[in-house]
Amino acid sequence: MGMYDLIIRNGNIVTSDEIIQGDIAISKGKIKEISRGTNLNAKALREINAEDQHILPGLIDTHVHFNEPGRTEWEGVETGSRSLAAGGVTTYFDMPLNSTPPTINKENLELKRACTEEKSIVNFRFWGGLVPENIEDIKELHENGVIGFKAFMSPSGIADFNHVDDITIFKGMNEIASIGSLLAVHAESTIICDQLAEEKQRQNSTSAKDFADSRPIISEIEAVRRIISYAEATGCKLHVVHASSRKVVEIINEAKQKGLDITVETCPHYLSLTLKDLEEKGGVAKCCPPLRDDQEVDQLWEAIANGEIDVIASDHSPAPADMKTVVDGDYFVAWGGISGAQSTLNIMLTEGHFNRQLSLERIVELTSTNPAKLFGLYPQKGVISVNSDADLVMVDLNESFELKKEDLFYRHKHSPYIGKEFKGKVTTTIVNGQVVFENGNITSVEKVEK
Structure with missing residues (x-):
């Protein structure tokens, strides 16, 4: 087996049908393998430990x-x-x-x-x-x-x-x-x-x-x-x-x-x-x-x-x-x-x-x-499954925060939600297998083709 680009381990994987604990292996922008309950016996250029986090499409x-x-x-x-x-x-x-x-x-x-x-x-x-x-x-x-x-x-x-x-x-x-x-x-x-x-x-x-x-x-x-x-x-x-x-x-x-x-x-x-x-x-x-x-x-x-x-x-x-x-x-x-x-x-x-x-x-x-x-994008998108696009969001349901003006990435940093207390925080966003947002920061400015 070749080297994967990314493996997300120990996450709670959420779809519209179920929640399972497991690992997700990603290569060339696609989900290539999903394990259920046991560690995926594979290696990747990068691994993310998603323990205690939920992974959503x-x-x-x-x-x-x-x-x-x-x-x-x-x-x-x-x-x-x-x-x-x-x-x-x-x-x-x-x-x-x-x-x-x-x-x-x-x-x-x-x-x-x-x-x-x-x-x-x-x-x-x-x-x-x-x-x-x-x-x-x-x-x-x-x-x-x-x-x-x-x-x-x-x-x-x-x-x-x-x-x-x-x-x-x-x-x-x-x-x-x-x-x-x-x-x-x-x-x-x-x-x-x-x-x-x-x-x-x-x-x-x-x-x-x-x-x-x-x-x-x-x-x-x-x-x-x-x-x-x-x-x-x-x-x-x-x-x-x-x-x-x-x-x-x-x-x-x-x-x-x-x-x-x-x-x-x-x-x-x-x-x-x-x-x-x-x-x-x-x-x-x-x-x-x-x-x-x-x-x-x-x-x-x-x-x-x-x-x-x-x-x-x-x-x-x-x-x-x-x-x-x-x-x-x-x-x-x-x-x-x-x-x-x-x-x-x-x-x-x-x-x-x-x-x-x-x-x-x-x-x-x-x-x-x-x-x-x-809109005709399923099952390429909208689901976590083998061969679907590796478009994922990881959230920590145990973390709460107050939205502040400086947290916003808008050109104009105003929103009616500023000052609101939220429970459940986005920790990582992955687009086409690429981590683009992590721990409050944009981590990639690589443009997508479509």
Whole structure:
């Protein structure tokens, strides 16, 4: 037997099905051997003792906004991918907006791919956009490797990424269905949100609660019901992103039970933050849909426990601090987006595993296995098995820490999670067999090809 590149010994290996104690041998970026209970009789160029640690498949974050090309004063690929590595994420899907130009045609996709290949230290894929002006570009984007398509049913807040009207989204869904791809939607009602916001601002009612009240859960419900009817008519596979309420999830699950090909994602901020945090922390906790109340948080966790939610993704949408500042108490003006990509696993472990007894296997399913299956990456990714990619995260469940500003790898070191106590700490992240993060430090800046 030849020499392996890396052996991880004595770890508790977690998949979506089971936890076993054993060793993992890695060569040329792939898992080559897994032992159960006994020491692997082999040698490697490097060995890591994972005793008392848990080894999970690296997280797949299906929803991040990195601002390259363009807008790199917000968050670039270099800082963004390092933040993900520090949080145990080994693959991410970059959304088509917030970069300039947006990923709405082949030329723009190639620009994004070039800068990402140069700078990312973790694996990546790209979303294509669906906007009113690019239906004719959908097939070519698909042929050039986008993971799926993203549309906004309400204004995105980005001038060069227009939201879709009903005719555009219906035509786009027909096209996406014809090529066998998937549409992800930001589902809020333009009419409900715009009219309520206009009334609030006319009355000079601009507090955190006023902002949240202007984007109520019924706005999500209306948009989700509408897009489900379009999916039924077109046969388009559908993924609803960042659902903020179990009421939204229940509608999606009713559609699933009728045989519709539809999945739903929620985000760590909807599982750990509330309207009170928005009031106390200010713009750093502003997002769309907005944070809800304690009851909604608890009900989302119940939905997770019942298997009603498919994916957990960060929806990391950073911006410079001055854009997140609430001026004169006006919450409508500050940029809406949470900086949270580094903390997804910490929240799932602390709020889910320790506070609510959610199993580690279920966390793996939500953050890695399900995304891999949904987007055609399984069993290459999303699982710890022989011949799968050696994308792994090691965590010490016995270690607790308070997140501090200096711990963050973001370009702009702000997050609503600063000061939060977490239990369960990422110690090591491995991408394609290469240790990229270890004991608080980025240890490799070797770029990945894909």
